Each structure stands twice: as structure tokens, then as C-alpha cells.
Amino acid sequence: AQKVTQAQTEISVVEKEDVTLDCVYETRDTTYYLFWYKQPPSGELVFLIRRNSFDEQNEISGRYSWNFQKSTSSFNFTITASQVVDSAVYFCALSEDDYKLSFGAGTTVTVRA
């Protein structure tokens, strides 16, 4: 069964628009970690955030913000005032007891100038 679902395959926006990427996860563990990674065309994964299951506080880092809601098993990611450099594939991932990472299918974000 898919543990992490990213329903949006591709999103295309014009520069300066906001973009929200959805992530829904499934786990029976009470302790788990959620991640977001960015994969630009070069292929190297860039770590964006790690959040543990006990910390539901939303987080903002520059133009990036994350909304974690355990009630809906969601960990959504918003890019505010998008820029062309934000164009990449974004992956949401879940880590449970065994610390293995289960990745979602990824969402390709294209920001047009």
C-alpha cells in the first residue's frame, strides 16, 4: 500500500504565484517523521524539512511554509511568491520505526517567468 500520496503530478505557475503541494501519508506508528525534498534537474536531492509526529506546529522558512495536520494525515508544503529557481520535483517522504524512507510519487513544479 502506498504510504505517501502526492496527488498532484505536475503544477505549472507563473512567477510570483503561490504554490501548495499536497502530501497525505498513512502509518500505524505513533512516532514517525515526515520530510520534504527538492530534486532539481541536476538530480541531487535537497533536504527541505523534517518534522516529527509530535510536533504539529507549522513552520515557515523564508518563502517556504509547511502545514502539518495529524487529524487529516497531511503535511502540505507552500511556496510563496514562486521563482523560476523553484522549478523542480518535490518529494514528500515518511520515515517510521525502521527509519527507512517511503517517498511519494513527487510533484513536478514548473515556474514560468
Added chain:
Amino acid sequence: GAVVSQHPSRVICKSGTSVKIECRSLDFQATTMFWYRQFPKKSLMLMATSNEGSKATYEQGVEKDKFLINHASLTLSTLTVTSAHPEDSSFYICSAAGAYNEQFFGPGTRLTVL
């Protein structure tokens, strides 16, 4: 800190040959490393968990005789694709587990088998 390197970054080989990919944690020791495979426009799929000094644990459907993993030291894990075929062409990414079990990813190796 927490830098992971992979070598080579790109390799092209003939069908039937074996290819070795190295994954190194440059500034920390990693008892556990992971190997992933990524097809074009697809997600990362975990292939195996590599543990220093013991046998790797393979995910279901991954042929352990095809993808040999060796984790001989706390800073090096190798993945050898044996008797490679065109269907083995893919992007292989490794990661190394840090002190809090977070994963630090290498830059990936693009394998093309002709």
C-alpha cells in the same frame, strides 16, 4: 557537514559487464546506508539497506545476486550491478544515516547500459 559523495556520477557500459558504484560519507561515520533507484520521472524506490559489517537487507523484488552491496567500513558502501542489461539503466542514489537516523543523500549515479 554531513556530506555524502558518489562515484562515478555517470557511467556507460556494455551489456553483460559489471559496474561498481561507491557511496562515501565524507565527514561522518555511517553504520547504515541506503541504496535507491529512480527511473525517469518516477519516485525513489528503496533497493536495500546496507549495514556496516553485515549483510545488506534487500527490499522485496530486488535481486540480491544482481545488485551486490558491500559495506566494508563506516564510511563506504558499494553497489555492484552484475551482468548489467539495458533494463538496469537508471539513476542510483545512496544515502547515509546520521546520528539521529536522518538520511543524507549522495548526488546520484546515472547508469546507462548499452
